[in-house]
Amino acid sequence: MSLTSLNQLLHLLADGEFHSGTALGHHLNMSRAAVWKQLKGVEALGVKLHRVRGRGYRIAGGLDLLDVEAIQRQLPILNPAFNVQLHMSLASTNETLMQRQHQGSIHGEVVLAEVQTSGRGRLGRQWHSPFGQNIALSLGWDFVGGATALEGLSLVVGLALKHALTDLGVGLVQLKWPNDVLVDHRKLAGILLEMRGDATGPCHVVIGIGLNVHLTEHKTIDQPWVSLKQLGYQLNRNDLVAQILLHLHHYLQRFVQYGFVTVRDEWQQCHYYQDKKVQLLLPSRIIEGVCRGVDSVGALMIEHNGAVTTYSGGEISLRPLSIPHTHPQERST
Template identity: 40%
Template sequence: MSASAGWQVQRQLLQYLSDGRFYSGRWLGEQLQLSRTAIANHMQQLQQLGLDIFSVKGKGYRLAAPLQLLDSEAIAQWQQPGAAPIDVLSITDSTNSQLMQRLQQGESLPAGQVLVSEAQTAGRGRHGRQWFSPFAASLSFSMVWQLEQGIQAAMGLSLVIGVAVAELLENDYQLAVQLKWPNDVYWTGKKLAGILIELSGQSDGRCQLVIGIGINVQLPPQQAAQSISQPWTDLATAVGTLDRNRLVARLQASCTRHLERFEQTGFAAFQAEFNRRQLYPQQAVRLTQGQQVIRGICHGVDAQGNLVLEQQGKKLAFHGGELSLRAEV
């Protein structure tokens, strides 16, 4: 059986199991015209993707929690009129990598085009870290955009996307979230989402970029504890059950709206919106770059999106993709 055919079978199995009830291997085999051994093999492959599936003798198989699969038609019903296409994959290495490859191969993609995937085998965060994204437990979202003024115009862009995500979570789910410079979204002091922006183009010419957003939706606790090295949370903990298809469309709309505003105003118009949500207001923090450690009091960001720290009465601005910000302990 080919990989694509195998996945079609597994998706059908998940559609049966999505209600969280028990289904026997025999019954599932009859529906799909497969042996019970074949069903068991497919279940093992789904478990390897991070799905929490129980197997109980005499009862069959059951998901630990009900599951909603991403669906192109369901997403389209929530999209704004005239919105760019949203493509859905079941499994990929990285949604950011897939869109970057398409751009680098010369494919013309409209601004706002989105790619989402149920699972990533090589999801990435900052500094090349792995991003934990088990099947259907998070949102792996990447969107194409263009900047006519070149890479230099991207200053502060990750902060703008942070504001876009925060505003969506506040308006739609009444969550009081915080933003950590330069690319993380927190709730109750724990990481809820991350942002990774990748650029392709000239410093003074038209620049194409891919905006990656990973949101924890309903992570399996045991696997997450083994895979994530910092305090984390998810939307299920914060708000309970939610519609991931609606979330995809709403996230596209929020990012598009904020990016269009960013093109007109630059980052300065977002400075106050970021600072009122900052994670470490007037707190002692440390900024690390390799072996270098800089300590100071956090004053949020300036009009260019630089991090502002106070040291001995002087305010200093910092920027750069290799810097890491933490609270001083």
């Protein structure tokens, strides 16, 4: 993979050790002034540089950088093959891929960003991803049959993400309808689907995934959250991306062929709110009842006053009647 000067500099500093300006200039074949300019570019990405006179520059703790070649090496020959593209900084990986579909098919196209400044979540929430801390990934996929054929898709993506994490040793992963991955009732990852195309025919879907990996603090997230690092897992982000793509390929192929119904039971086994008392927040009212899982197309089923009603899509939020005051279990690796 050809690296820009900025990317080359980040890879040199990723080891967390001190590097003098002279040594950096030698490696990059540039002057000290040019190195200094590149170092300012590193800081502009939100990366904290530690300077010590006589020793040089370092990034305390180092960086776990994404690498397209390291990801591709872990992927077998697939149909479609994933075309992975990595950006240092994007406002939104989803929006970048959505714009690309005007130029041609985005089937199998993958966009990654080291930092995402204006990522979006469900119900208009913002989800900022600092440099090198999380996974901000968007995948393009083509479907036929319009919106009806996409029923349950976000749940299938959640299953793929859950099994990717489980295969890497992450335990206690559960799913929340319609698009969250939880550990101990805290959000570990979120999913955002965006569709363009014919409402009854061929359509293009961008599957956006945000996964908290190394994040330890964030002042703007307005809901309980957790990262893999806080849970005690030190996982390489390239390994995570490769496993996510492998499981997405498997579950998307299965979904296209058979629909959601064949994985319904599997999804409900991972459902955090299965048979629990919940609140369903609708635009005009709040319903309290018992969550009975989902139906054959992924619609939420709530038992209220002795009757079961299904709900799907729109401005709906699912909440427990009470949240236990516990903390994620730490584990050593």
